[in-house]
Amino acid sequence: MYITINPNLCYSCKTCQLVCSFHHTGAFWPSKSSINVFRNPQDGIIEWSINSTCDDCKDEDTPLCIKYCVYGALSFFKEEKKGKKL
Amino acid sequence: MIKEGSINGCLAGKILRINLSNGKIRTEPTAKYAEKTLGGRGVNSLIMINEIKVGTKWNDPKNLLCFGVGSLVGTMAPGTCRTDVSTVNVFSGGKGSANVGGFWGSELKYAGFDNIIIEGKSENPIYLYINDSDIEIRDANLIWGKTIFETENILHQELSDREIKIASIGPAGENRVRGSAVIIDTAKAAGGSGVGCVMGDKKLKAIVVRGHGKINVAEPKRFMREVAKCYQQCKNEPNVIMMRKAPFNKYSNPDYEGWNTNMVVRNGQDDYWEREKRIELMNVKTGVPNIQKGTRACYLCPIGCMPFMEINKGKYKGTKGEGFWINTIMGNACRFDISDPKEVVKSWSLANELGLDGDYIAAGLSWVFELYEKGIITKKDTDGLKLNWGNGDALNKLIKKLAYREGIGDLLADGMVEAAKKIGHNSEYYLIQVKKQPSIEPFRIPKGWSLAVSTSPVAGRHLRGATMGSNTCGPRPRPGNFNVIDYHNQAKGVVWQGKTKELEDNLGICNYVGTWTGANFLTLDNFVELINSGMGITLTKEELMDHYASIGINLEKAFNVLHSNISREDDLPPKRFREEKVKSGPYKGSKVEGTKYNKMLDEYYELCGWDKKTGRQTRTGLEQLGLKKIADKISKYDKLVM
Numbered sequence: 001m002y003i004t005i006n007p008n009l010c011y012s013c014k015t016c017q018l019v020c021s022f023h024h025t026g027a028f029w030p031s032k033s034s035i036n037v038f039r040n041p042q043d044g045i046i047e048w049s050i051n052s053t054c055d056d057c058k059d060e061d062t063p064l065c066i067k068y069c070v071y072g073a074l075s076f077f078k079e080e081k082k083g084k085k086l
Numbered sequence: 087m088i089k090e091g092s093i094n095g096c097l098a099g100k101i102l103r104i105n106l107s108n109g110k111i112r113t114e115p116t117a118k119y120a121e122k123t124l125g126g127r128g129v130n131s132l133i134m135i136n137e138i139k140v141g142t143k144w145n146d147p148k149n150l151l152c153f154g155v156g157s158l159v160g161t162m163a164p165g166t167c168r169t170d171v172s173t174v175n176v177f178s179g180g181k182g183s184a185n186v187g188g189f190w191g192s193e194l195k196y197a198g199f200d201n202i203i204i205e206g207k208s209e210n211p212i213y214l215y216i217n218d219s220d221i222e223i224r225d226a227n228l229i230w231g232k233t234i235f236e237t238e239n240i241l242h243q244e245l246s247d248r249e250i251k252i253a254s255i256g257p258a259g260e261n262r263v264r265g266s267a268v269i270i271d272t273a274k275a276a277g278g279s280g281v282g283c284v285m286g287d288k289k290l291k292a293i294v295v296r297g298h299g300k301i302n303v304a305e306p307k308r309f310m311r312e313v314a315k316c317y318q319q320c321k322n323e324p325n326v327i328m329m330r331k332a333p334f335n336k337y338s339n340p341d342y343e344g345w346n347t348n349m350v351v352r353n354g355q356d357d358y359w360e361r362e363k364r365i366e367l368m369n370v371k372t373g374v375p376n377i378q379k380g381t382r383a384c385y386l387c388p389i390g391c392m393p394f395m396e397i398n399k400g401k402y403k404g405t406k407g408e409g410f411w412i413n414t415i416m417g418n419a420c421r422f423d424i425s426d427p428k429e430v431v432k433s434w435s436l437a438n439e440l441g442l443d444g445d446y447i448a449a450g451l452s453w454v455f456e457l458y459e460k461g462i463i464t465k466k467d468t469d470g471l472k473l474n475w476g477n478g479d480a481l482n483k484l485i486k487k488l489a490y491r492e493g494i495g496d497l498l499a500d501g502m503v504e505a506a507k508k509i510g511h512n513s514e515y516y517l518i519q520v521k522k523q524p525s526i527e528p529f530r531i532p533k534g535w536s537l538a539v540s541t542s543p544v545a546g547r548h549l550r551g552a553t554m555g556s557n558t559c560g561p562r563p564r565p566g567n568f569n570v571i572d573y574h575n576q577a578k579g580v581v582w583q584g585k586t587k588e589l590e591d592n593l594g595i596c597n598y599v600g601t602w603t604g605a606n607f608l609t610l611d612n613f614v615e616l617i618n619s620g621m622g623i624t625l626t627k628e629e630l631m632d633h634y635a636s637i638g639i640n641l642e643k644a645f646n647v648l649h650s651n652i653s654r655e656d657d658l659p660p661k662r663f664r665e666e667k668v669k670s671g672p673y674k675g676s677k678v679e680g681t682k683y684n685k686m687l688d689e690y691y692e693l694c695g696w697d698k699k700t701g702r703q704t705r706t707g708l709e710q711l712g713l714k715k716i717a718d719k720i721s722k723y724d725k726l727v728m
Contacts, residue, residue: 007521011381011382011383011387011390012382012383013383013385013386013387013388013390014189014382014385014656015164015386015388015642017164018162018386019162021300022162022306022310025300027300027301027302027303027306028160028161028300028301028302028303029196029299029301030299031196031298031299032300032630035375037249038249039382040248041237041272041273041382041407042239042272042406043270043406044379044382044394044406044408066199066319068162069386070317070321070326071322071390077444078360084450
């Protein structure tokens, strides 16, 4: 299972990070999120990472980070060859 | 209505109080204030009116500097990222308030605090480091004198944490330049009322926050159902793409109507900017859009309205940052007649670097340009700068002089009204100000906007009820008149928009994602369901609008009446716009018609429950809102209408 990012589409609103934490804890707790978005407002750099706690939101139809990304920056593939893993 | 002790979600729970005079730090529960006002700006306003004694000036150690994060901030509700910064207004002496987005407010809530109240004044420059419940007052010698960008870089290094969030002031605030801003994440400004000037006066350079905690809601499943609905609405909103590209998408078209209705040109000599200048500034291939390198969003924002700008060549090579917005076109281009895109982008960047309010620069310094044109001041007064219309290089040099109080900058730093008194020669007439704060707003053409800006309790700003956004693209139906140039029935729209803005500031919802720009963004029904499921209370839409949305404006009005004697006369548009007509363009001949404006003002006061003759509050009106103690206080000073 692969979650991929299109860097050109991400606005770094961090909605993915917060909804991920809700999935894990039932609270809004960004430090418990599997996905992390970092942005440097001075040089425009955005960085993304997913740690090993990601469970692909198995109990959901679509991983919540993807469902709530209004910019369409995140995608989900079941086959390895279709996307670069985040 | 909210019952005592009933709130059990959304709030971080505590207000942090820090006295910089004696170093004492304490906390108190937020709930008792949030029960009365819902949170955010409302809590700040309540604390200010209860605790700041009448007669306290902005630079008195007893003045409070209040940071208030909205109640829904930290949850998943879209567009919830806003923080209110309130204090005594350095211009009017009444209520000061500025609102800002970004990532700082949510970080503060994850650290466990809803509000920070700064009391007293430090002897030496300091900064605050809030790392969850660890609160430190630290020496700021390393960062004092540095620009906003330098300050953030040094703090990231010193604290070895790239995830800290910073609210800081630049050299302008340190030098107590009246129009100084508090800047968050290098680019988001709490701009108006001189809040950065007060922070500098307290010798507080920055508030650094890191939070690892959580925000709970009362009914998570029900809350998330509403959140999902809100995100879907935002996705479906036709205006969302326009908002994402607003300055470029719309203003790249020289025939866009906003060019004709929103702009004030050459410090108010006209409200029409020539077509060829619009094209030079906003041409997609060679103008401001060509300097945009991407777009960014604030926390949880489904719109994403912040262009990332970067100048790659020429004398301003290396200038970059996020947040360029329409105000810069209104202010730093049209008001100075500057159509060189790089000069305009640089002037915007300088405001962020030096910690200045962009509107203060635009309205204040364009006045100085006009005085130069009229020969009231000359090159001798400007340290050799030729302040001719269109001279962007001179504007950018003047901005630096203002921030560092160099030469003429020292005269202008104490406020333009004060400067006008010293300059004389009828110079005050040309200064576009409301309640002594310079204002970039259009007054002659959009009538609802004019009324909202003129009556704003925080002096000459549009974020207290200006309706044009919703006339052109906002929610329908809403009360009031959608024809922006008409006087009739505008007051209803202004009062409605002012109330919904109050709710947004108290809950921390961005105005763009709320009730200002699109019919499908968050609505009052969404607000009610988010509050009830999030905070665990049972409010109706009527209670929300009739009671909670009316408290804040009355607290701010009462503060103004008690502290600054603001009267009906101060709720009129600037004199120039009541006397001089628009000279060219489709609205040639427009001005503020005194009789019609006053009728609009009468309607506004009536809808607010205030006395038409004086603009002041009545005992009945205040008591209906449960504000008897405040009525008694105003009565004590003989300023209550019986």
